[in-house]
Amino acid sequence: MxxxxxxxxxxxxxxxxxxxxxxxxxxxxxxxxxxxxxxxxxxxxxxxxxxxxxxxxxxxxxxxxxxxxxxxxxxxxxxxxxxxxxxxTLQRLNLKWGTETPILLEDPKYEIIVPVRAYGQYGFRINNAELFISNLVGNMPHFNEQQLQTYFRGLLLMKLTDIIAKKIIYDKISILNIPTHLQAISTFCENELKPHFENYGIKIVLFNIISINIPENDASLNELKKAKNLSARLKITGKENYSLERSFDIMDKAAGNETGAAFINAGLGLGTSLNIGKHLGEQLMANNQIVPPPIPPAVSYFLVVDNKQEGPYTEQEIRTALEANPHICNLLAWKKGMPNWQPLSTFQEFHNANVENYPPPIPE
Known part of the structure; x- marks a missing residue:
């Protein structure tokens, strides 16, 4: 030779x-x-x-x-x-990383577990060549970037799962707001990863998270968006106003039900209940030959909600709404024969109406 x-x-x-x-x-x-x-x-x-x-x-x-x-x-x-x-010892800044499977994270704000995917890039340089050769290269005649990425892929993803979750929980960052915190999360991850790479003579000189996202077709994303919308509505309208709004939303749906008005909490059609009562009454009259007096005509009530007229509502619908939200008694109300609007609390049929004065809806 x-x-x-x-x-x-x-x-x-x-x-x-x-x-x-x-x-x-x-x-x-x-x-x-x-x-x-x-x-x-x-x-x-x-x-x-x-x-x-x-x-x-x-x-x-x-x-x-x-x-x-x-x-x-x-x-x-x-x-x-x-x-x-x-x-x-040149710096390398274009190495890619990404999660092969979704990371399960609990949103610290809305407490919903969602799967997220993350990807980005990182850079490094050899700052202790002797340590690098001793711990990674050994007697191999050649060592390249691809081999280094293969060596560190498992370590990188395992550590990132814990690091990203820790940062999100500590700062209480909602998964939906992550895009506005990517730089801060990237810096935090870089600082946390540095000691693990330095054990092999490698220095991390760049670590960027390009995206952390939830798959669009995942059901938990819709649940998270619903929770965010509900939180926003509660913040804008206040808890009491939101509860009042929900009561009347349900009353409106009951009024449009083909079977008639509905009990709010039980979800039963009033028309169905009346139909059952009708058959029961016919059976009793057949047995005892008792003829009841005529049923009084139904009274329709109108309410003022957010300076707008809402209704008509039946007496049972008003009572059911009062059980769900006693604050409704403070609204202005009107029925046929009244010259002016008056607070619902002044109506004799609803006087001192509250949850304690009425039994719960009859179970199905």
Whole structure:
């Protein structure tokens, strides 16, 4: 095998570590180390001497540790054997990462568990080449970016799941508001990941989260949006006004029901209940030959809600609404025969009406 007179490596795209293909060197050989490279001499699996950028002639004063191991002569051109490794210390900023499966996170604001996907990019550089070779490279003649990504994919995703969840919970960030906090979450993740990479001689110089999102077809996304809308309505209208609004929404739906008005809490059609009562009454009259008095005509009531006239409502609908929300008695009301609007609380049929004065709806 020919004796080597010059040792160098011209950097290739994606390569992090390159082992020089020959270990047969000559005393006086030239070693060329390019910028952003570090060269190591190793013998018997042990790293000896280290060189940064520059051109060196291999002599005793340049490789003192290697000289002690193999007893190099002080002159002449005697050959010797040693492994030479080149490590690239350039920054790499375009490595991609992404979650292969969704991360389950609980929204700290609305307490709904949602699956989220995240992806981004990161950058690194080798800041301790000897530690990097010892812990990751070993005796491999070549080590590139793809191998590094493979090594760290599991560690990266496992740590990110905990780190992202910790940041979201600590800052109480709703999943729906994450896009406005990506920079802060990215910085937090970078600081948390640095110690894990430094154990391998690697320094994280960039970590960006490009997106954290919920799959659009996931049912939990709709639940989260509903919770947000409800929270916004409660904040704008107030809890009491919202409760009042809900009471009348239900009353309006009951009025439009084909079976008649509905009991608010039980969800039973009043018309159905009256129909059952009718059959029961017919049976009793057949047995006892008792003729009841005529049923009084139904009274229609109108209410003022948010300065608008609402109704008509039946007496039973008003009573059911009062059971759900006693504040309704403060609304202005009117029925046939009245000259003016008056508070509902002044109506004799609803006087002192509240939940305690009326039994709950009859179960189905």
């Amino acid at each position: 020919a004796i080597i007179d010059i040792v160098k490596y011209e950097q290739q795209e994606g390569t992090i570590v390159h082992k020089f293909p020959s270990c047969d060197l000559r005393w006086g050989t030239q070693l060329v180390v390019y910028p952003s490279q570090i060269a190591f001499f190793a013998k018997g699996g042990k790293i000896c001497d280290q060189f940064t950028e520059g051109t060196y002639t291999l002599k005793t004063n340049n490789i003192p540790l290697l000289n002690k191991i193999i007893n190099l002569p002080f002159g002449g051109d005697s050959p010797f054997q040693a492994d030479v490794w080149f490590v690239n």
